[in-house]
Amino acid sequence: MKKIYISLLILLPLNGAFSQSTLMIGNTEVTIDTVYTGLDVPWEIQYGPDGNLWFTERKGLVSKLDPVTKTRTIVLDIVDDVYQEYEAGLLGMALHPDFENTPEVFIVYTYGTSPNVLEKLVKYTYNGTALVNPVIVLDNITAYTTHNGSRLLFLPDNTLLMSTGDAQDQPAAQDLSSLNGKILRLNMDGSIPADNPSPTSYVYTFGHRNIQGLNHGPNDRIYISEHGPTTDDEFQLLLPDRNYGWPDVEGYCDLPAEQSFCGQNNVEEPLMAWTPTIAPSDLIYYDNDAFPELDDKILMTVLKDKKVRAITLNVPGNHVMDEEDYFTDMFGRLRDIAMGPQKELYLATNGAEWMNIDPNTHSIIRITPPTDASLGELDNTGFQMYPNPAKNLLTIEVKAVDLGSDCIIRDLQGKEIQQQKITSPKFMLDLTKLEKGVYLVEMNGVVQSLIVN
Numbered sequence: 241m242k243k244i245y246i247s248l249l250i251l252l253p254l255n256g257a258f259s260q261s262t263l264m265i266g267n268t269e270v271t272i273d274t275v276y277t278g279l280d281v282p283w284e285i286q287y288g289p290d291g292n293l294w295f296t297e298r299k300g301l302v303s304k305l306d307p308v309t310k311t312r313t314i315v316l317d318i319v320d321d322v323y324q325e326y327e328a329g330l331l332g333m334a335l336h337p338d339f340e341n342t343p344e345v346f347i348v349y350t351y352g353t354s355p356n357v358l359e360k361l362v363k364y365t366y367n368g369t370a371l372v373n374p375v376i377v378l379d380n381i382t383a384y385t386t387h388n389g390s391r392l393l394f395l396p397d398n399t400l401l402m403s404t405g406d407a408q409d410q411p412a413a414q415d416l417s418s419l420n421g422k423i424l425r426l427n428m429d430g431s432i433p434a435d436n437p438s439p440t441s442y443v444y445t446f447g448h449r450n451i452q453g454l455n456h457g458p459n460d461r462i463y464i465s466e467h468g469p470t471t472d473d474e475f476q477l478l479l480p481d482r483n484y485g486w487p488d489v490e491g492y493c494d495l496p497a498e499q500s501f502c503g504q505n506n507v508e509e510p511l512m513a514w515t516p517t518i519a520p521s522d523l524i525y526y527d528n529d530a531f532p533e534l535d536d537k538i539l540m541t542v543l544k545d546k547k548v549r550a551i552t553l554n555v556p557g558n559h560v561m562d563e564e565d566y567f568t569d570m571f572g573r574l575r576d577i578a579m580g581p582q583k584e585l586y587l588a589t590n591g592a593e594w595m596n597i598d599p600n601t602h603s604i605i606r607i608t609p610p611t612d613a614s615l616g617e618l619d620n621t622g623f624q625m626y627p628n629p630a631k632n633l634l635t636i637e638v639k640a641v642d643l644g645s646d647c648i649i650r651d652l653q654g655k656e657i658q659q660q661k662i663t664s665p666k667f668m669l670d671l672t673k674l675e676k677g678v679y680l681v682e683m684n685g686v687v688q689s690l691i692v693n
């Protein structure tokens with residue numbers, strides 16, 4: 241694959257936010273652009289069969305976003321009904337598996353008033369412009385300001401999995417009569433599937449703390465990610481009727497008390513446990529050779545460590561062979577990931593901090609792998625800069641026409657960080673005062689993105 245230095249032939253976008261650039265990922269040049277920004281904690285994103293990107297915002301909005309025109313339409317506003325504080329709010333969403341014929345959307349949100357916060361799963365119908373006719377599928381689940389799970393996933397048999405958190409009541413995770421600290425399996429009408437581990441219980445798996453990732457992997461397997469306490473975030477293979485250990489086991493069954501508990505309680509150990517914690521969130525299985533670095537890997541968004549972790553599994557899918565990190569510190573905290581029909585990736589970014597300080601850093605970012613056609617169209621216009629990513633020093637080579645103009649470095653909001661007059665066709669920039677992250681380098685109307693690490 242041919243390597244092209246310059247790639248960014250764009251003007252600054254209207255709102256000053258990160259617009260479009262390209263980036264080498266290994267040997268693959270991908271295009272990166274912001275599909276939408278200025279959001280308030282986009283939590284769940286899913287590419288719909290209608291060609292729109294559907295997403296929730298935690299304060300209580302469901303939107304669909306046309307990824308071509310970048311037009312956002314709010315289809316549900318339940319801000320007044322949602323209890324939103326800290327991690328609670330409108331969280332998970334799943335479109336009906338046959339959405340084109342049955343346009344139903346399932347969402348999970350917290351409601352009530354503190355300290356009596358509850359969580360419910362509600363089904364809406366999309367009438368072409370809005371979500372209407374709410375039907376409660378399951379409610380009165382204990383919730384809290386933190387640890388509310390809420391990922392949804394349809395299985396091939398049209399039953400629905402829903403993760404619930406322990407809602408800070410740790411023993412509930414081992415209590416099979418509680419709906420907390422579980423993955424529940426339901427029929428779409430809220431009834432209990434006859435082939436659940438117990439035909440009288442929603443409980444599918446138990447011993448969970450706070451599952452934030454839930455999705456299909458290769459070979460009909462299902463994988464989850466889960467937040468540990470101060471240690472032991474986990475990546476797990478989901479098997480029905482298994483105990484995942486919390487709060488008696490953290491991470492692997494490695495301490496003496498854990499080994500004893502695991503031996504007696506049918507505990508499924510994680511495939512990976514991460515200490516220090518990274519705060520894993522949702523995941524997808526990527527299966528396309530357009531992006532060979534990511535092909536055949538589980539891609540898991542990571543909040544605290546602000547990256548995508550690519551996990552390589554063995555063929556049976558029960559052992560992690562390798563882990564690699566991508567997009568580290570580029571977009572802030574990463575909450576969710578989705579894939580579109582061109583095998584492009586969408587990331588929901590959640591700012592720089594746990595608290596939602598600056599909603600303008602909450603965005604949906606697109607990463608598009610190359611096609612032969614798009615590679616052929618790229619042109620070597622403008623200036624060259626290298627290395628990229630850069631650490632302390634950046635070398636820039638410009639064309640004669642650029643001499644005398646200004647070289648400006650901006651942040652992704654378009655704010656000017658650094659500026660200098662171009663007096664030489666080749667010069668160096670000192671980057672030691674810049675924080676790690678993505679910047680825009682602008683010269684004579686041409687803008688390129690720069691990663692500082």
Ligand SMILES: [Ca+2]
Pocket residue numbers: 489490491492493494495498
């Ligand atoms: Ca352990």
